[in-house]
Amino acid sequence: NLAVDSQGEIYSGKEVDKKRVKFDKLKSALQKKDSKSAKRHLKKLSGKEARFRKDVNHCISKKIVAKAQRHSLGVALEKLTGIRERTRLRKAQRRQHYSWAFNQLQQFIVYKAKLAGVIVSFVNPKNTSRTCPNCGFVSKHNRKTQSSFVCKSCNFAELADKVGAINISRLATVNLPIVGSSRDLQTTRSLA
Template sequence: MKLVVQVRLLPTAVQAAALEATLRACNEAATWVSEVAFARGEFKNFALRKLTYEQVKSGWNLGAQAAQHTIKKTCDAYATLKANLRAGRLGRLATLALYRRGESDLVHRDGMWFLNATCEIPEAEPNTDPVDFLGIDLGIVNIATTSDGEIMAGRELNRIRVRERGLRTKLQKKNTPSARRRLNKRRRKEARRAKDINHKIAKHVVAEAECTGRGIALEDLTGIRERVRLRKPQRATHSSWSFHQLGQFIAYKARKAGVPVVYVDPAYTSRTCAECGHIDRANRVSQAWFACRSCGVVAHADRNGSRNIRARAWELWRRGAQSTAPAPPRSRPEGQDANAAPQPVAPVVQARRFNDGS
């Protein structure tokens, strides 16, 4: 059994400079070895060592062990790339090689360099005849709840946000140089975590709809921040609710997979009984539970809401509402082209108003 033991080093300033110089030399040597391997088509360790070993030692003044390790690491990198290509896991670099089109932006952020490249990813054949719709209720306590009854809870994310908010308040009050450095380091950590969670939820929802031949039903939450009035303790939680980002992620992933998306009016979805259609404010017993005052059915509130969203979307689809493509997200996630004009796509329906007779 092999174990990897991590030991923290405490080098002096001179030793740290020497270590950095050695790493820099190894990286430069590995880049050269990779170019030789690609040009010669030789990716085996022993054969590549014959071609590059002496030059790596003399050109970058590396010891025998460091030179051999650099060559082996290069071979390992090519082996990993080959395995990913065989398994269909192209990765971002392969995606760039296959689909990169148009402009690219070079970004320097927090001491790191990024390349934002525009890619044109082929879309799947649109599904113009879905068998049903998967309703998605977006919320704060539960980030997303499906009409199948699946709940993707947001409690962990909300706990993290509360902790981060408290930490920011303390650091801002302290206002020392070290506190400002710490604030700067953590400023985008919460946003990155929320974005990662939203990507995973969107991917799961689209995959579920695609494999069952269904469309996706979402609420049209445009302007909800302006319409909803909240008490002061609730404002921070509501303002950090990234429902718009999650909705965008679902829309563009669905478009790429050929899954139809329908937006419905969210009015009274939380007060309407999905079984009998009775609408009453008293039906919503609490944040978590729904109890119909007419038929007596008891259900999870978000599950009941998602079933109403699904029913409204199915009704709209049967009426043949006008189809439009969703606007591409501004952040260009996962290859979305921000400069491309929206093109008409048949199975995507935009319904801004829906009157349920209430």
């Protein structure tokens, strides 16, 4: 998942992964050839891949901001400083994780939110994936797998990404009413 909001809407990365695998195979084949033509094609391909990432980030950010504006909500995002260093990944996940432009997605959300008059807040993500939104119990054992969350204290179960988004929502400083609304804050958790 590239992003998940606190209402549980998932902005999936399945199409992105398919496209990334296709780009990787093509790049690998071209790099083996080592000709001028192959190098030219590689350069073109690099630009195409960057434009694809940018387009996907624009589409996701547009949906997130439109949803927040439609429901008179703010948007809370996790601070991404050091995300690559603080996450531990299996070898198979590294390429996928390191190649996505998390910061670009956040920048697009911020500038579109500003244009739409939607408040944006940044939250320290520490323990947001380990804290139970139901009882508040914090443990690394609450997350047995990358995608599932089961609280060891109260047995609350949910998708791990949604739990993170809910906790980020609660930590946000923008839980203030927007235009007289007393609704909760929509949060978006940027993911690999």
